[in-house]
Structures are given as structure tokens and as C-alpha cells.
Amino acid sequence: MMKIALYSAILLVLFGGLMYLAADLPFGAPLQSDMDDYFIKNGQEQTGANNIVTSIVFDFRGFDTLGEATVLFTAVLGVGMMFRKMKEGEEYEND
Amino acid sequence: MMSYLLLKLPYFTVVVLTLLGLAAMVFKKNLIKILMGLSLLESAVNLFLIVTGYRTDGVAPIYTNAPSLHMTLPTVQALTLTSIVIGVATSAMMLSFAMVIYKKYGTVNAEKVKKLKG
Amino acid sequence: MKMTKIVRTTADVFYPFCLVFGLYVVMHGHLTPGGGFQGGAVMATGAALLLVAHAYEDITGRLRKTAMKILEAIGLMMFLFAGLSGLLFERPFMGNWMAFTGKWFSHPVAHGPNPGDLNTAGLLPLLNIGVGIEVLGGLTIILLYMLSGIHAEKKP
Numbered sequence: 201m202m203k204i205a206l207y208s209a210i211l212l213v214l215f216g217g218l219m220y221l222a223a224d225l226p227f228g229a230p231l232q233s234d235m236d237d238y239f240i241k242n243g244q245e246q247t248g249a250n251n252i253v254t255s256i257v258f259d260f261r262g263f264d265t266l267g268e269a270t271v272l273f274t275a276v277l278g279v280g281m282m283f284r285k286m287k288e289g290e291e292y293e294n295d
Numbered sequence: 296m297m298s299y300l301l302l303k304l305p306y307f308t309v310v311v312l313t314l315l316g317l318a319a320m321v322f323k324k325n326l327i328k329i330l331m332g333l334s335l336l337e338s339a340v341n342l343f344l345i346v347t348g349y350r351t352d353g354v355a356p357i358y359t360n361a362p363s364l365h366m367t368l369p370t371v372q373a374l375t376l377t378s379i380v381i382g383v384a385t386s387a388m389m390l391s392f393a394m395v396i397y398k399k400y401g402t403v404n405a406e407k408v409k410k411l412k413g
Numbered sequence: 414m415k416m417t418k419i420v421r422t423t424a425d426v427f428y429p430f431c432l433v434f435g436l437y438v439v440m441h442g443h444l445t446p447g448g449g450f451q452g453g454a455v456m457a458t459g460a461a462l463l464l465v466a467h468a469y470e471d472i473t474g475r476l477r478k479t480a481m482k483i484l485e486a487i488g489l490m491m492f493l494f495a496g497l498s499g500l501l502f503e504r505p506f507m508g509n510w511m512a513f514t515g516k517w518f519s520h521p522v523a524h525g526p527n528p529g530d531l532n533t534a535g536l537l538p539l540l541n542i543g544v545g546i547e548v549l550g551g552l553t554i555i556l557l558y559m560l561s562g563i564h565a566e567k568k569p
Binding site: 243264 | 302303305306307309310313314317318321322346347348349350351356357358359366368369370372373376377380381383384385387388391392394395
Binding site: 244245246247248249250251253254255257258259262263265266269270272273275276279280282283 | 442443444445446448449485488489492493496506507509512513519522524525527529533534535536537540541544547548550551554555558559561562
């Protein structure tokens with residue numbers, strides 16, 4: 201019971217603090233947008249793609265997308281490892 | 296006061312979603328509900344990224360038949376795309392873990408899974 | 414567990430349309446909203462539709478785990494080799510050497526708002542297709558594996 205009260209208090213304090221921080225953030229007019237303005241202005245000439253988001257995902261930040269594809273591949277490997285076919289008589293360890 | 300609240304409504308939505316996700320993760324004992332809280336937290340992060348790059352009356356950063364050249368920031372949208380895919384991958388991974396735990400222990404209650412308890 | 418005949422027939426009818434729409438989203442990734450990840454997810458939705466409507470035993474002949482594994486590996490390999498091919502043309506890794514050369518996917522692009530041309534953007538459509546194939550294989554095989562996990566649990 202004490203634990204629940206403590207966690208609730210922590211969450212309430214967090215809620216108040218985050219609300220206070222959120223009230224100061226600007227909405228509708230980003231503070232700094234030099235990089236994005238460069239992308240919007242020159243992305244079409246440099247990559248030839250009309251979709252600026254695609255040109256960022258696959259060209260300007262291509263390494264990021266490579267890591268993302270690797271993460272997806274690794275997750276599929278992990279799922280396959282968990283549901284693999286057990287051999288005859290094989291069990292989970294420590295059963 | 297009301298108009299001010301409406302002006303910052305996206306950020307307040309982000310805060311509420313974050314706290315809901317955290318509360319679900321802290322107070323619930325069911326593993327599936329903990330995963331739902333984590334997904335809620337992910338949605339809050341995605342919404343925060345999108346909201347950060349919004350410009351008033353901006354259009355999507357795509358030049359195909361664009362109605363105007365006043366475009367929203369594209370980098371945060373690219374980051375959100377990455378975040379969504381990684382969220383799907385981790386969700387699949389954690390749900391598989393929950394299924395294996397249920398198969399082994401017969402329960403998804405996080406307090407009853409305690410074979411590793413010292 | 415299988416659904417009624419109406420649901421199964423509807424799923425069979427809608428499955429090719431899901432695939433075609435996903436392919437459209439992948440191929441037009443550099444022109445319209447969308448791209449490899451989104452299109453692959455749409456195609457995997459078609460597979461999920463089949464899995465929901467039919468029983469797991471009836472579907473293993475149409476969605477094979479081995480084929481999906483191969484698709485996923487092919488997608489990632491395509492992405493990697495398309496990135497590495499920039500090294501052959503004196504560009505950095507993942508350099509866009511195909512754009513503006515006048516061969517495939519490389520028409521000159523008009524600056525500013527334009528109706529759009531499929532033959533632009535050089536390496537980007539190739540990377541889109543690779544990622545689309547990978548996401549299709551990956552999400553479908555995740556669904557198949559999880560469903561087979563439920564299936565194996567019920568048997569004893």
C-alpha cells in the first residue's frame with residue numbers, strides 16, 4: 201500500500217513538471233530549422249526524389265536506415281529462435 | 296486560459312500519454328498490460344517528434360503537385376519512421392517472450408514468475 | 414479455427430488487391446507519401462488477412478516459412494549491395510550514383526512542384542524495393558511463427 205502511494209506521488213510530481221515544461225515549448229514555429237530548410241531547398245536537386253522524407257531516409261541518413269533494417273532482421277531472428285521446432289524429447293533448460 | 300490550453304494541446308497530449316504509459320507499466324502486474332503501456336509510451340514519443348516539426352499551415356514535404364512551398368520539417372518525420380519500425384520489431388520480440396513465459400510458467404503475472412528469484 | 418465461407422472468400426478476393434496496393438506504395442515511394450517500410454507493412458497486412466480468415470493448417474501451403482525467410486534475406490542483401498555499388502563508381506557508400514546519368518531511374522527532375530515522374534531518383538527506388546521485400550518477409554514470418562507457437566501449445 202505504501203508502495204502504491206509512493207509511486208502515485210512520483211508520477212504526479214512528474215506530471216506537474218512535464219506539464220510545466222510543455223507549456224514553454226513553441227508549437228507551430230520551430231526554433232531552429234537550418235538543416236531542414238537546407239533539405240527542403242536542395243534535397244530535390246541533389247537526389248532527384250520529389251518526396252523529401254524518402255530522400256532523407258534513404259540518402260542523407262542512409263546509415264540510419266541500414267541499422268534499422270538490421271534491427272528488424274535481428275528481431276525476426278530472435279522470434280524464430282524462440283519458436284523453433286524442438287527436437288524429439290528436447291525440453292527447455294531447468295525444467 | 297482555454298485558448299492557451301488549446302494552443303499547446305499537442306504537447307499536453309504527449310505528457311498525458313507518457314504518464315498513462317508509465318502508470319500502466321508501474322501499477323499493472325500482467326505482462327501483456329505492461330507491453331501495452333510500453334506501446335503507449337512509444338506513441339507518445341512519436342507524437343512528440345511529429346509535433347516538434349510542425350509549422351502552422353505547413354504542407355507535407357513532398358513536391359508532387361505541392362500546393363505551396365511552406366513545408367513542415369522533414370527530418371523529424373524520417374526519425375519517426377525509424378522509430379515506428381523499431382517499435383514494431385521490439386513489440387514482436389516482447390510478445391514472443393510473453394508467449395514463451397506463459398508456455399513455461401502457465402501464467403503471465405509478473406509476480407508469479409519467480410524461478411530466478413534468489 | 415476457421416471462419417465462415419463468406420469471410421474466407423472475401424479474404425481470398427482482397428488478398429491480391431492488398432499485394433498490388435502495397436507494391437504501388439513501394440514503387441511510388443519517391444513521389445507520393447509512402448516508401449519501402451509502409452508498402453511492406455501493407456503487403457504483410459494482406460498475409461495477416463489470410464491468416465485471420467483461414468485456419469493455420471490450411472494456409473501453410475500458400476505462405477511458406479522458407480519462402481518468407483528467403484525473401485527477407487534477399488531484401489537485406491539487395492539493400493546492402495545497392496549501397497555497396499556506389500563504391501564501384503567512385504562514390505562513397507550509399508552514394509546516389511544512378512541519379513541524373515540518363516539510364517534507369519534517372520530522368521532529369523524539374524525543380525519545384527511538378528506532376529512527378531517514376532523514372533527519377535536513381536538509387537532510391539532500388540533501396541525502397543529492397544526494404545519493401547524485407548519488411549514483407551519479416552512481418553509475415555513473425556506472424557507465422559507466433560501463430561505456430563499457439564498451434565504447438567494446443568496440440569498435447
